[in-house]
Amino acid sequence: MARVKILGIEVDAVTMAQAVERVENLIVQKKSSLVATANAEMLLNATHDAELKKILNAADLVVPDGAGTVWAAHHLGFEMPERVAGFDLVQELMKISPAREIKFFLFGAAPSIADKAKLKAEELYPGIKIVGTRNGYFKPEDEPEIISQIKSSQPDVLLAALGVPKQEKWLFKHKDELKIPVSIGVGGTFDVMAGVVRRAPLWMQKAKLEWLFRAMLQPSRAGRLLALPKFVWKVHKQKVNG
Ligand code: UDP
Numbered sequence: 001m002a003r004v005k006i007l008g009i010e011v012d013a014v015t016m017a018q019a020v021e022r023v024e025n026l027i028v029q030k031k032s033s034l035v036a037t038a039n040a041e042m043l044l045n046a047t048h049d050a051e052l053k054k055i056l057n058a059a060d061l062v063v064p065d066g067a068g069t070v071w072a073a074h075h076l077g078f079e080m081p082e083r084v085a086g087f088d089l090v091q092e093l094m095k096i097s098p099a100r101e102i103k104f105f106l107f108g109a110a111p112s113i114a115d116k117a118k119l120k121a122e123e124l125y126p127g128i129k130i131v132g133t134r135n136g137y138f139k140p141e142d143e144p145e146i147i148s149q150i151k152s153s154q155p156d157v158l159l160a161a162l163g164v165p166k167q168e169k170w171l172f173k174h175k176d177e178l179k180i181p182v183s184i185g186v187g188g189t190f191d192v193m194a195g196v197v198r199r200a201p202l203w204m205q206k207a208k209l210e211w212l213f214r215a216m217l218q219p220s221r222a223g224r225l226l227a228l229p230k231f232v233w234k235v236h237k238q239k240v241n242g
Helices: 016-029 040-047 050-058 067-075 086-100 113-124 140-153 166-178 189-194 202-206 210-217 219-241
Strands: 003-006 009-012 033-038 061-064 103-108 129-134 157-161 182-185
Touching (some): 009 050, 016 086, 033 050, 033 166, 040 050, 040 067, 067 210, 086 103, 086 113, 086 182, 103 113, 103 140, 129 140, 157 166, 157 189, 166 182, 202 210
Parallel strands (some): 033 061, 033 182, 103 129, 103 157
Antiparallel strands (some): 003 009
16 A cells, blocks of 8 residues: 655555555454554654654554645645545444444543543444443543453444544553554544534535634634644655655
């Protein structure tokens, strides 16, 4: 499978359908695989976070989440077939899960959010099996209990919504102990599913403006917009300097 190196991170040039198929294969392989959804901010963070960079390059699948990632590949002379947003990947996996008998555990977000996301998933995808939930606010001493809760629920897919890079680092650190076939860092997915954060309208997603919508909706995130021009600048430097 083709991979495009963007700011030192290998991103898989996959369509949504290929990403779903890949996750299904990883579930069958049962080897504690990690899946990451790389948007511009994550790729930029990885340039000054060596641990995150190592984890992303060790991941089994890194999907091009966000218009920025697709643009970067294009600017560097490669084509990403399409954007594969983490939220959409989760929905696609949930949709096929009853037929494929894929079980999920939802870990992360504020108390009660993962439970609301579970209810929403059960309404949208009848027959889905969500075998456990746990909020994402915990102390180090709570971790053994969280790990044993996840392990005893025996999910095929662990969705972790702790924010970047906390979710990637947590999943990587505990993956051998957890032994869950596939773990995916999913950022704000549960908040959107629970209905506490809105996703950008389709026209904004198509106009590649989802990042602007998120900043408008949560002004506390506005500072994070600075990541975008920095990302564009760094990708351009990569193109010029190789
Ligand atoms: N979160 C959490 N534990 C933490 C910090 C954050 O569970 O210690 C959750 C937060 O409630 C939210 C998600 O992680 O549901 C991060 O969402 P965001 O949209 O900020 O994701 P990102 O843009 O970092 O991928």
